Amino acid sequence: MSDIVESLQPRFEGLEPRPSADHPSVQCPVKFLLPLIECLRDEFDYSMLMDVTAVDWDKESPRFSTVYHLFSIANCRYIRVVTNCEDDENPSVPSISALFPAADWHERETFDMFGIRFEGHPDLRRILMWDEYPYHPLRKEFPLAGIETELPDAEVAEETDAKMLAAPMMGGPFVSKGGEPMSKSEPRAADESWTEWKKKPSLEKE
Numbered sequence: 199m200s201d202i203v204e205s206l207q208p209r210f211e212g213l214e215p216r217p218s219a220d221h222p223s224v225q226c227p228v229k230f231l232l233p234l235i236e237c238l239r240d241e242f243d244y245s246m247l248m249d250v251t252a253v254d255w256d257k258e259s260p261r262f263s264t265v266y267h268l269f270s271i272a273n274c275r276y277i278r279v280v281t282n283c284e285d286d287e288n289p290s291v292p293s294i295s296a297l298f299p300a301a302d303w304h305e306r307e308t309f310d311m312f313g314i315r316f317e318g319h320p321d322l323r324r325i326l327m328w329d330e331y332p333y334h335p336l337r338k339e340f341p342l343a344g345i346e347t348e349l350p351d352a353e354v355a356e357e358t359d360a361k362m363l364a365a366p367m368m369g370g371p372f373v374s375k376g377g378e379p380m381s382k383s384e385p386r387a388a389d390e391s392w393t394e395w396k397k398k399p400s401l402e403k404e
């Protein structure tokens with residue numbers, strides 16, 4: 199365990215080191231997320247937020263974790279902070295955008311892709327998909343091939359006769375076998391009747 203984790207543990211109850219192959223990594227209770235990030239910024243020179251992302255652990259609970267990577271320009275080192283969303287159905291964590299303005303777009307992308315709400319974010323809107331898009335593409339139940347979806351602009355769709363089609367993925371969508379979580383089971387093709395070179399039968403024009 200690194201010196202920085204040892205020095206932080208007495209100050210933040212429940213803070214635990216996480217296994218890591220590269221940089222120091224900590225598991226932080228959600229109630230201490232903001233004070234921990236502020237402490238790392240102000241007292242340990244982690245002045246740059248590199249990214250905010252998330253993990254969907256599928257059938258495990260807590261299902262979602264948010265992940266933060268901070269970088270110290272002064273000391274040329276990283277730290278990873280992970281916190282769990284307490285609610286599996288409506289996941290949320292506090293926004294760190296007041297501490298790092300760069301979190302604004304990172305949190306919007308994570309909200310868009312995972313459906314995790316960042317409480318206190320000044321403008322939490324989707325950033326990649328349109329507002330009415332009904333899915334969160336990086337959740338484990340979302341098939342790798344995508345889901346056929348109507349374009350948001352009916353006029354464009356009528357003029358171009360275009361739709362958002364599921365992409366051929368060598369027999370996808372892919373799912374885990376036997377109801378096991380995808381984090382513990384190698385995904386297999388649910389439909390092997392189509393590939394990248396042979397169209398899915400339901401999409402072929404008669």
